[in-house]
Amino acid sequence: MANITAAMVKDLREKTGAGMMDCKAALNETNGDIEAAIDWLRKKGLSKAAKKSGRIAAEGLIGIWNEGVKAAIVEVNSETDFVARNDHFQGLVKMVAHAAWKTGEDVEAIKAAKAGDGTIGDAIASAIATIGENMTLRRARVLTVADGVIGAYLHNAVGEGLGKIGVLVALESSGDKTQLQALGRLIAMHVAATNPVALDLAGVPADVVAREKAILAEKNAGKPAHVIEKIAESGLKSFAKENCLLEQVSIHAEHAGKTVAQAVKESEGKVGSSVKVASFARFALGEGIEKEETDFAAEVAQQAGLKKD
Structure with a gap:
């Protein structure tokens, strides 16, 4: 029997997305042959994970x-x-x-x-x-x-x-x-x-504070610096009340x-x-994930070899 190493198990996991114990079992069953182990996992239906890993999960x-x-x-x-x-x-x-x-x-x-x-x-x-x-x-x-x-x-x-x-x-x-x-x-x-x-306000990220100040400064461009500073201070207080x-x-x-x-x-x-x-x-749930927009009617038409009106 081949010596099944952790590196071999890791390599098989990366290729198939199957679980560690399943990869180890596959390598044992195939005497350490990676390609044969991949086929073994596919036959068992355990290598599906890798095929699906690129699909959006939101x-x-x-x-x-x-x-x-x-x-x-x-x-x-x-x-x-x-x-x-x-x-x-x-x-x-x-x-x-x-x-x-x-x-x-x-x-x-x-x-x-x-x-x-x-x-x-x-x-x-x-x-x-x-x-x-x-x-x-x-x-x-x-x-x-x-x-x-x-x-x-x-x-x-x-x-x-x-x-x-x-x-x-x-x-x-x-x-x-x-x-x-x-x-x-x-x-x-x-x-x-x-x-x-x-x-x-003390816990607001520095980049968010900087952005708010920049917006207020742009809105009040041309005013003296000390005036803009007071406006920014007041604006940040309003920001805090909302956020x-x-x-x-x-x-x-x-x-x-x-x-x-x-x-x-x-x-x-x-x-x-x-x-x-x-x-x-x-x-x-899903905040910040760009969800894939699909046109179901167009998808069906494409599969049927038709053009969507």
């Missing part, structure tokens, strides 16, 4: 795994919304979210994490082969607090911990955890609806007219301690 699910003071949020994409309703795919997303909770935010580290007899990467490749669509683990975030809670909200939920928009909000407080969870969920719902850029979580007006009726920061301060009486919004994460 559907899928957001998954959350939350255990109080630590929570993970992931985006796992598929090609169609139909697959997102598949029990196998939903189970995969939950598995990935749990792996992220244990492993951290790095996508490659998550894919290398142990899952049964293989890895998360193997599980994804196996799901691709079984379900027949391209799937990708796109991103992950993990939030933690030393004392407090991670509030969570999923919009368009399709099951426990699964939805189309997911939000985590880290609240630091020594107060009542039940009250904190309720507050965290309210803030998470607000984040889902408003999609803030950052917690406050920074703590400065935004709460969407909830019980906090009508109050900013999120004011609502949090007001809640401290119920919580029984001071509350700090430490961080948040918001994942909306």
